[in-house]
Amino acid sequence: MNPTASPVRRQLHPPPVPASPFPYNPGSLLSASDLTLEGISHILARATALENQDPLTRDRILAKRRVALLFYESSTRTRTSFELAAKGLGADTTLVSSLSSSIEKGESLKDTGLTLRALGAEAIILRHNSSGAAWLLEAETRLPVLNAGDGMHEHPTQALLDLRTILAHLDPVTRTCNPNKRPVILSGAHFSGVEGPASPTGGQHTIHEVTAETLAGVTVSIVGDILHSRVARSNMLLLPRLGARVLLCGPKELLPDLAANAGPGIAIERNFETALRQSQAVMMLRIQAERLAGLALDLEQYKANYQLTGHRLATQAPEAIVLHPGPIIRGLEVTAGVADGPQSVILEQVRNGVAIRMAVVERALLPTAGQGGRA
């Protein structure tokens, strides 16, 4: 029998859901949805300003302030860029990782956070394998907490750096992303050791003031293991607020139908070619083997349907930019040719990570910097 068939005899007024108390600290960045459009604009503007600033004056901004990096999961990009970002502003950083600390002895996240606070940490950057860990840490320490990835949930700075990357390639007139748009290098580009043709450090057309229309007409496809991806969740919360349409693409095991209900501006397109044809930006995701939890996946079938190959890209989306949050598994979700090819902006994303994280760390420790007036 149909459980929904019994008629509701009266209008029920159940207890309301209480409003969220988060974030407790205005300097925290827990979720991409915590930010207003003004707040996003501010971070983008500060990212460019800080990137272009003389490092000798920049490192006075947070001189000797203490920032802790608390990492329960391995990380290359996020950890290094947060560390470089905090140090670039003059802060002292300390890294606590689960394998070389009392976490191994069973110390709880709460106690670890309180210990870091007692040691003088003024902000904590947290990477954790459990969804929601950043909320717990913030509630217990009340410090500014920067969520550097919590389980399968969110990775807000990744979404911001992805946004910065997309905006750098966006033609505001045609609403297309031009992979060849390489903004001029300004004098303050300091990570020139990173290989790549040029550093996209805020050319004249780079957009800093975002509105609900900034990405109107732009379709971003997020492809692959959506279910286990915090990058996907943060991007699908952030990009539609600027007017983008987010197409989620992947097999049912990695992309449940209800993902389309996660927020406005999100749709599911199971056919990769169809998604590609509509996209100005394509974000490829790694299959998170460590989170599959026994789910058996036919990798050959997966590659046949969802691998981004040079042929697929050339025939379906020759103008789109290709993003990937890393780590890339070459030959699985993307071919080496695509990863290294002219449409790939993967290393620009990495560079943008440092700029965005400088802005976010500054916002955490200088409360007035969050108000939008500094840039």
Next chain:
Amino acid sequence: MTALVIRGGHLIDPAAGVDGPKDILLKDGRVAEIAGPGKLKFANGAAVLDATGLTVAPGLVDIHVHLREPGQGYKETIATGTAAAAAGGFTSVAAMPNTRPVNDSPEITRWMQAPERGASVRVFPIAAATRGSKGEAINDYAALKSAGAVAVTDDGYPILKDNIMRETLAAAARVGLSVIQHAEDTRLTQGSSMNAGPMAFKLGLRGMPPEAESGMVERDIRLVTELRDARVHLHVAHTSTAAALAAVRQARRSGLRVTCEVAPHHFLLTEEHVGFYNTNAKMNPPLRSAADRDAMIEAILDGVVDAIATDHAPHAIHEKEVEFENAPNGITGLETALGLSLRWLHKEWKLPLGRVLSLLSAQPAALLGLKGRGTLAVGSFADVVVFDPKAEWTFRARENKSKARNTPFDGWTMQGKVRWTISEGRIAYGSE
């Protein structure tokens, strides 16, 4: 034992069909006499409780609590858990067997009822259905029953194997015990910490599909049907999904002895109340969708639900101050069940007071065959709750009698303040 008189109150005893001003004489742990106001003839020296303006009702009966003893006294003890029960108006609690060790023996069953435990109200052990609750070997139900067990269950560890569940139902029926099933197909819920749905996706948590509950209820009902034995009684614990309720409703129409209980959190809250990883909103079965919650309310109002049971599941504070996925399941319930039921079922959704009280006393007592409980008919146990039905108050977890604080109802407005709880003629709780 001295006599106790409760005078001037309004007696509601749904099982006896009484709803009016009455005085009551309690003597030797039993209800000795009931009479109209001022008509009781009692000996001088009897203690008198003035219940003017208050409701007098049978002590409440909770057939689903976790008292944590033996083995986990840091979470709760039989003494603190029953003190919480008394404060909440309960005089009978049925204690689940997921203790350490599991209560699968007459020795533990008797230990739990021993006077040394310091219980404020009567504890009725529910014994494990299988050895160690491992779902493999059936326990000696006759021996457990004579030690005082009132039902069998592997609560928390559902019996998955068809043949073991069938055997459990048949063996329990032979000795006149009910089988309580925590309906969850654990093959579908591995690693999950909340209801499967949009909220779980949003929070990046693995979800328990509603089918894991309803599928198990349907399987159990099929087994009851196949047994063709009128003595078989299946009771579905903490029903949380519309589909499971529908299955129970259908079974009942077919004349099967299948009953169900609903916990206050499942008729009040939804998965949205998990908010940002509130571990005090984590329990099993989890908070479900709004449609499921509404189905619980409807089923209570239209009489399909047989009992309100709290699934009182105390945990130490530090156990809940962890990552959501790592937090243990469960919330306390004994001190909020009456206040929430009166505030919402009665005041908001207009369920008559007598029906609310019946769901909290007469019906659960009858369901487990607790003789002389859940009614104040002359000769019954002197288990009484006296409360002010109109009083509103705010529940503060830090002031509760339970050892634990894990409740999503901290700071909520309650209706109906317990004035006295009397267990077998003794005042087990009194508020000023």
